[in-house]
Amino acid sequence: MNLKNETLNAVKPFVDYGLHEASYTSYSHALTEVAAIAYLLGKGYDPHTAYHTVESWEKNEKFY
Structure with a gap:
């Protein structure tokens, strides 16, 4: 598998999750959440x- 396909396949579940999450919150919140998850993945x-x-950082769909 090449790097492009490997990368896109790896992030697809999180993109799908973010789109689903945005229907309950906001796109800003959903993107922040997905970016934070991606950051932690990059940290290992x-x-x-x-x-x-x-x-666990959320309370009432907000980060505090």
Whole structure:
């Protein structure tokens, strides 16, 4: 698999999640959430931990 396909396949679940999340919050919130997850993935967190870590930072669909 080439780098382009590998990258796009890796981010697709998070893009899909962000689009779904935006229907409940705002695009700004959803993009922030997906970017934070991507940042943690880049830091070496596994996807499950990255997602749950970012979700734990939310209260009433806002980051505090």
